[in-house]
Amino acid sequence: MKIVILLAFIGIFGALGAAGFFMLKNGSAKAESGQRNAQMARALALRVGLSIALFLFILLSYLMGWIQPTGLPLH
Template structure:
């Protein structure tokens, strides 16, 4: 379970880094026009992975694969 979550986080960070590189790379106007859709696709992938990770954690909780830690609240 921890490995799946770790791989998802690495994928999310990788997609975010790719979008950042597409945004920050310099070049001519035609080159910038080509990178726009690539950056949008990388950001869409990041959002999709984040939603999938959330749904996977929710499903895991509902199926009983993971449980809350039950840490006490101290006031």
């Protein structure tokens, strides 16, 4: 379970890094700029999709009993 969550976080941060790379990449032509914007938007959409998938996976895991909340210690 921990490995799946770790891989999802790595994918989320990787997509965020790719979007940042495309945002900061230099380019002079307008066509190249439009392509960069499309790549950046695709990377950000992937990040949002991975985040939603991770949330739904954690929710499903809780509902199926694969993970249990530990709560806060009361002492």
